[in-house]
Amino acid sequence: MRGSVITQALRINIGISGRSMILAAALLLLTVIAAPAQTFQVLHNFTGGNDGGDAMAGLTMDQAGNLYGTTWSGGSVGVGSVFELQHKGSGWVLKTLYSFRGGGGAGGDGAGPIARVIFGPDGALYGTTAAGTGASCYYYGYSGCGTVFRLQPPATVCKEVSCPWTETILYRAGDDDGQILAGEVAFDQAGNLYSTVEDGGEFFNGYVFELSPSANGHWTSTVLHSFNEEQFDGTFPRAGLVIDQAGNLYGTTTEGGQYADGTAFELSPSGSGWNETILHSFSSSADGNSPMASLVFGRQGNLYGTVFNGGPNGGGTVFELSPAGGGWTFSLPWSFSGTGNGGEELAAAVTLDGSGNLYGTTFAGGCCGAGTIFELSPGSGGWSETVLHNFTEGNDGGAPVSSVVLDSQGNGYGTASLGGANGKGVIWEVTP
Numbered sequence: 001m002r003g004s005v006i007t008q009a010l011r012i013n014i015g016i017s018g019r020s021m022i023l024a025a026a027l028l029l030l031t032v033i034a035a036p037a038q039t040f041q042v043l044h045n046f047t048g049g050n051d052g053g054d055a056m057a058g059l060t061m062d063q064a065g066n067l068y069g070t071t072w073s074g075g076s077v078g079v080g081s082v083f084e085l086q087h088k089g090s091g092w093v094l095k096t097l098y099s100f101r102g103g104g105g106a107g108g109d110g111a112g113p114i115a116r117v118i119f120g121p122d123g124a125l126y127g128t129t130a131a132g133t134g135a136s137c138y139y140y141g142y143s144g145c146g147t148v149f150r151l152q153p154p155a156t157v158c159k160e161v162s163c164p165w166t167e168t169i170l171y172r173a174g175d176d177d178g179q180i181l182a183g184e185v186a187f188d189q190a191g192n193l194y195s196t197v198e199d200g201g202e203f204f205n206g207y208v209f210e211l212s213p214s215a216n217g218h219w220t221s222t223v224l225h226s227f228n229e230e231q232f233d234g235t236f237p238r239a240g241l242v243i244d245q246a247g248n249l250y251g252t253t254t255e256g257g258q259y260a261d262g263t264a265f266e267l268s269p270s271g272s273g274w275n276e277t278i279l280h281s282f283s284s285s286a287d288g289n290s291p292m293a294s295l296v297f298g299r300q301g302n303l304y305g306t307v308f309n310g311g312p313n314g315g316g317t318v319f320e321l322s323p324a325g326g327g328w329t330f331s332l333p334w335s336f337s338g339t340g341n342g343g344e345e346l347a348a349a350v351t352l353d354g355s356g357n358l359y360g361t362t363f364a365g366g367c368c369g370a371g372t373i374f375e376l377s378p379g380s381g382g383w384s385e386t387v388l389h390n391f392t393e394g395n396d397g398g399a400p401v402s403s404v405v406l407d408s409q410g411n412g413y414g415t416a417s418l419g420g421a422n423g424k425g426v427i428w429e430v431t432p
Helices: 005-011
Strands: 039-045 067-071 081-088 091-099 125-139 142-152 166-172 193-197 207-213 219-226 249-253 263-270 273-281 303-307 317-324 327-335 358-362 372-379 382-390 412-416 426-431
Touching: 039 091, 125 166, 142 193, 166 207, 166 219, 219 273, 273 317, 273 327, 327 372, 327 382, 382 426
Parallel strands: none
Antiparallel strands: 039 426, 067 081, 081 091, 125 142, 142 166, 193 207, 207 219, 249 263, 263 273, 303 317, 317 327, 358 372, 372 382, 412 426
């Protein structure tokens, strides 16, 4: 199963498979705590049919507690879908909101979404596909360049079992010479939308773009920054962006920077454009390599992120950037080793709860090599890890590429890309 297209898309596309990992001899003096009585359950087993398959993104929750997400494959045509999972009585019911058609030509509508959908200011769902339009791009079996899309619910109450939402393509990456859209979108207070394109652009190293709504439902695209390997400013941004109240954008690149192992960056608007500041350049053995996920704001304006691999213990890290004296201070709350129950290879963002605890998943490692769900808790002696679930890649799923979304009771929800009853992944819940 590790040779699947999902594993290839995670490791090969970002250039990880050809790297040699140098493991530091020193170990962090931190404690892995055995999980207390958490309860794990599978809410839905994907079939690879109309309900989708191979979910490679986290979930979004609405105010009623319904969950929304994307699948890389499946749907009515087999190139991915957007779904809603509704809580009905004591169970859950999945509805396919939209099945992508792909196609690769000018009329293609997207294929292979690997980022979660979010709600925009108008109540519609917004997201990206890695491929699916135009003829000049190709991404692991899917032809065409990536898209930004909007899904709107039916205008009237639907009485049918399945009521597809209406899709509108807002942006086609090939229009700005880009290719793959792997990150989710973010909105500022004015309703402008921002995201990244992993490759292509002026220097073929990826770029950050803005979509601004204009007349008659159209959107105007602007490239804010093209990454340039020769300037050591990072290359190949895979994740989406986060925005602060001043309109500054924060993100990561999987490669580039001072040590070629990726960066965390800030883009700030100015009168003449956007100015980039490198907040941190990663170095494999010291703090990890290939950050693949979005950053998350903490309660004091600090930023948390994850790094796929490397670090002092070799299995990836969770890092923190704290504003200090006009700059940023970098620290490592946790370094994963991949041994025991700890997990390794972090492909998704962490989630912060009201007490300052961090929740996330590892793609691999744990007791059975199929990934974990973990909690990191701050304390007077440092951070400690609690493993909430070890995936087996059996009926419980495996290889999660999902963030954790929390409800008001502290229950966590996410997806696993492999395993389950049908081998096409699952939607899961873990309760405290």
